[in-house]
Every structure is written in structure tokens, then in C-alpha cells.
Amino acid sequence: MNEFLSALPKAELHLHIEGTLEPELMFILAERNRIHLPYASPDLLKSAYDFHNLEQFLDLYYQGTSVLQTANDFYDLAMAYFARCDVEHILHYEVFFDPQAHIRRGISMDIIMDGLTGAQQDAWHHYGASSGLIMSILRDLPVDDALETLKLAKPWQHEIIGIGLDSAEKGNPPGKFRTAFEIADEYGWHRVAHAGEEGPAEYIWEALNELKIRRIDHGVRCVEDPKLVDYLVKHQVPLTVCPLSNVRLGVFPDIAQSNFKQLLDLGLCVTVNSDDPAYFGGYLTQNMLAIQDAFELTQPQWIQLTHNSIDASFAPAERKQALKQRLLSTEVEFQQRASA
Numbered sequence: 001m002n003e004f005l006s007a008l009p010k011a012e013l014h015l016h017i018e019g020t021l022e023p024e025l026m027f028i029l030a031e032r033n034r035i036h037l038p039y040a041s042p043d044l045l046k047s048a049y050d051f052h053n054l055e056q057f058l059d060l061y062y063q064g065t066s067v068l069q070t071a072n073d074f075y076d077l078a079m080a081y082f083a084r085c086d087v088e089h090i091l092h093y094e095v096f097f098d099p100q101a102h103i104r105r106g107i108s109m110d111i112i113m114d115g116l117t118g119a120q121q122d123a124w125h126h127y128g129a130s131s132g133l134i135m136s137i138l139r140d141l142p143v144d145d146a147l148e149t150l151k152l153a154k155p156w157q158h159e160i161i162g163i164g165l166d167s168a169e170k171g172n173p174p175g176k177f178r179t180a181f182e183i184a185d186e187y188g189w190h191r192v193a194h195a196g197e198e199g200p201a202e203y204i205w206e207a208l209n210e211l212k213i214r215r216i217d218h219g220v221r222c223v224e225d226p227k228l229v230d231y232l233v234k235h236q237v238p239l240t241v242c243p244l245s246n247v248r249l250g251v252f253p254d255i256a257q258s259n260f261k262q263l264l265d266l267g268l269c270v271t272v273n274s275d276d277p278a279y280f281g282g283y284l285t286q287n288m289l290a291i292q293d294a295f296e297l298t299q300p301q302w303i304q305l306t307h308n309s310i311d312a313s314f315a316p317a318e319r320k321q322a323l324k325q326r327l328l329s330t331e332v333e334f335q336q337r338a339s340a
């Protein structure tokens with residue numbers, strides 16, 4: 001089964017590019033930009049990753065971004081993740097970036113976008129992988145900051161495919177950002193939001209009704225509201241679930257006690273993702289293996305999960321078709337192997 005999971009052609013829909021900054025690369029970039037890190041080595045930095053909830057994690061995550069200074073840094077960051085995707089057969093990725101975390105450090109939108117879009121183009125040419133950028137709004141900052149960021153992003157309107165909402169969820173309900181999401185709609189962007197990760201099911205309703213989102217990031221707390229579950233099943237609203245993240249951030253004590261299988265059994269449109277893999281101990285395949293270890297899913301269930309990710313993506317119809325064709329080929333290959 002592990003070989004099958006490794007070989008599956010995958011799509012990843014919930015991934016923060018800043019959350020792929022591995023300690024080794026952080027040290028390389030710090031040296032390149034003459035930035036002092038308060039740790040003597042990548043290993044010592046890693047051992048300081050002592051967080052137990054979202055807020056504690058975010059402090060480290062934002063601290064880590066300080067080494068990203070030039071377009072080249074953003075390019076190297078993204079390219080490291082894209083190269084990793086090639087190894088794991090991840091053929092399509094939709095990547096969050098947090099411009100406000102950089103703009104407040106004096107880094108311009110042009111620097112960020114030059115680096116990220118350059119890497120996207122190279123990923124397409126080198127790996128044949130398609131991708132999209134989702135500009136995420138930091139929900140713990142004022143609405144005006146979000147609106148200002150949208151203005152700065154306007155010249156890049158056609159290079160960005162969507163708007164997201166992330167950062168500290170508790171006490172920051174989605175409704176506050178309604179205007180920002182309306183502007184994103186005028187830009188022609190897709191709309192997604194983190195909701196029901198640490199925050200209550202009510203925030204998921206609010207994101208659906210006020211922000212008109214069409215995909216929910218995390219959403220695992222939807223089970224607390226049966227009417228919400230009915231709605232999500234009926235409309236097959238995708239959930240981008242991040243198993244290792246949920247454990248590292250204390251949403252569940254371990255994978256076996258997470259509600260992943262329950263979400264599947266309820267008929268929800270579940271997808272598997274890695275969130276911030278450099279901090280949470282594993283990229284997409286590792287998340288899938290952890291689920292497999294805990295719940296022993298069948299091959300048809302994994303095919304369904306992979307189908308969900310392709311369908312829930314914002315890739316153009318013909319790209320989705322090509323990805324599904326690749327999926328079918330892998331399925332047939334493994335069936336033939338099993339009967340040989």
C-alpha cells in the first residue's frame with residue numbers, strides 16, 4: 001500500500017509556502033542576507049519548535065519569514081517545495097502566501113510575486129506541474145490592512161487565482177473580511193478560508209454565508225453541527241484536511257483519535273494536505289501514510305480522496321482531465337500488478 005500511495009499522482013490544495021521553509025534553507029538564506037538567527041544550527045532551531053497550539057506555532061512561523069528578503073529567496077523557497085513535489089508525484093499545487101507578513105517587514109509585493117511566479121513557471125517547464133497562488137489575508141490584522149494589501153495585489157490580479165484567510169482563528173470570525181472577499185470576487189479570484197480548525201463550526205457557516213467561500217481549509221470541527229454536515233455533504237463543499245498539522249497544533253491528540261475517518265464516512269468531500277510541512281513533520285505523502293497507519297483505508301478510498309483533490313482544485317477543466325487520466329493509469333498499473 002505504501003508503494004501505491006507514493007506512486008499516486010497527487011494534488012495539494014492547502015499548503016503555506018512560508019510553512020515549507022526548512023531549517024537548513026533558513027540558515028542558508030540568513031547567511032546570504034546577513035541576518036542573525038538566535039540558534040547555532042538547523043538542528044538546534046528544529047529542537048526549538050516547541051509549540052502546542054496555533055498561536056504558539058504562528059509566532060515561530062512569522063519569525064522564520066525574516067530571512068526572506070529578495071525575489072531570489074522567494075524563488076528558492078518555492079522551488080525547494082516544487083522539487084519535493086516532483087519526488088512525491090504531486091502534479092498540481094495551490095499555494096498560499098501571506099503578503100502581509102512580508103510587507104510589514106518592508107518587502108514589496110513585486111519582490112514576493114517575482115520570486116513565486118518565476119518558480120511557478122520553472123516548475124511547469126522542469127516538472128510539468130501546474131500551480132496557483134492564493135493570497136491569504138491575516139485575520140488577526142485589521143480589515144483596512146487587508147484592503148490595502150488587495151490594492152497592492154491589483155497589478156498581479158491575473159497571476160493570483162484566489163483569496164484565503166489564515167492566521168489566529170479564535171476571536172477573529174470570518175465575517176469581518178466580507179468587503180475584502182467582495183473585492184477579490186471583482187478581481188475574478190476564487191474564495192477559500194481557514195475555518196473550523198481551532199474555531200467553532202459557527203465560523204464555517206459564517207465563511208460560507210458572508211465570504212461566499214467554495215472550499216474550506218481544515219473545517220474538521222464541522223462535526224459539531226449536524227445541520228452544517230448535512231449542508232456540506234449535500235453541496236459537496238471540499239474540506240482541505242491537514243492530519244499532521246491537526247496533531248502538532250493540538251486539535252487532536254493523535255491521528256487515530258482524529259475525526260478523519262468519521263469525515264469520510266459521513267460522505268464529506270475530504271482532501272489530504274500538509275499545511276506547513278517544514279514545521280509539522282511531513283509533506284503530503286507522509287500525511288497520507290500517517291492516515292493509512294491509523295485507519296487502513298482501501299485503494300478505492302485513496303483513489304476517491306485523490307479524485308476529490310483534483311475535483312476540488314481550481315485547475316482548468318482540461319488540466320483536471322489530464323490529472324484524472326494519470327490517476328486512472330496508476331490505478332490500472334497497480335491492478336495489473338496485483339493480478340500478475
Ligand SMILES: Nc1ncnc2[nH]cnc12
Binds near residue numbers: 016166168197
Ligand atoms: N494551520 C494554519 N492555520 C492558520 N494560519 C496558518 N498560517 C500558516 N499555517 C496556518
Ligand SMILES: [Zn+2]
Binds near residue numbers: 014016166194217275
Ligand atoms: Zn493552513
